[in-house]
Amino acid sequence: xxxxxxxxxxxxxxxxxxxxxxxxxxxxxxxxxxxxxxxxxxxxxxxxxxxxxxxxxxxxxxxxxxxxxxxxxxxxxxxxxxxxxxxxxxxxxxxxxxxxxxxxxxxxxxxxxxxxxxxxxxxxxxxxxxxxxxxxxxxxxxxxxxxxxxxxxxxxxxxxxxxxxxxxxxxxxxxxxxxxxxxxxxxxxxxxxxxxxxxxxxxxxxxxxxxxxxxxxxxxxxxxxxxxxxxxxxxxxxxxxxxxxxxxxxxxxxxxx
Ligand code: IPE
Ligand code: IPE
Ligand code: MG
Numbered sequence: 001x002x003x004x005x006x007x008x009x010x011x012x013x014x015x016x017x018x019x020x021x022x023x024x025x026x027x028x029x030x031x032x033x034x035x036x037x038x039x040x041x042x043x044x045x046x047x048x049x050x051x052x053x054x055x056x057x058x059x060x061x062x063x064x065x066x067x068x069x070x071x072x073x074x075x076x077x078x079x080x081x082x083x084x085x086x087x088x089x090x091x092x093x094x095x096x097x098x099x100x101x102x103x104x105x106x107x108x109x110x111x112x113x114x115x116x117x118x119x120x121x122x123x124x125x126x127x128x129x130x131x132x133x134x135x136x137x138x139x140x141x142x143x144x145x146x147x148x149x150x151x152x153x154x155x156x157x158x159x160x161x162x163x164x165x166x167x168x169x170x171x172x173x174x175x176x177x178x179x180x181x182x183x184x185x186x187x188x189x190x191x192x193x194x195x196x197x198x199x200x201x202x203x204x205x206x207x208x209x210x211x212x213x214x215x216x217x218x219x220x221x222x223x224x225x226x227x228x229x230x231x232x233x234x235x236x237x238x239x240x241x242x243x244x245x246x247x248x249x250x251x252x253x254x255x256x257x
Pocket of ligand 1 (some may be wrong): 019020021022023024025063064065068079190215
């Protein structure tokens, strides 16, 4: 009899997450939105540990969209500060865990200090290969496609490329994350069923998983549920759903540290 596939084969290579619901989580507790963002940072740690333990190669988290600048100034500055302090605190741990950190998005709008910190964190972890953690900050899918077009147009301007040579692969090669597996699972927490200008091109064939769970409550159980859903929908390998359910018991939901 042929051996059953391993859990590794059922797990998506690249998971992207729209981490939504921090504000509502705080409101439900009668607290300021900012406390929701702080609790959200804790959920990020859990999700990263889960991804690493279960052999996911890339995890891309939507932390701040191009449109989020329109939020109240106090909330924006709290988010920037949180970003700075988490970066400072976590980078050593990420490095110890063999995790490579990348920030994707238009970094030019961040303070010089934050830009420098980002560059240092990326440099420090550049050689790590257990998991690539991409944080989308000041990211927008439309921005991403636009910047890729600009890069190609520049090449045409410089005479290194002709308009006819612009094929889908040429554009894809100049988008964020082009060096990693294409995201095969998108999770959105917080109950909304939309993409909110996240990875527009890259999600073309991703399985979509929407959960009402608010981001600060997102834990290993919900993550495992999303993986299970993905495996059932996408990667049956000719197995029955009972066999898949049995394999899913190998998902490691042990809480770390
Ligand atoms: C997601 O939570 C975090 C960011 C967009 C920075 P929200 O802040 O959007 O929370 P809700 O959607 O208002 O509950
Ligand atoms: C999407 O959440 C962006 C992030 C999670 C960073 P939003 O709360 O900003 O999206 P909308 O406003 O519901 O579309
Ligand atoms: Mg929201």
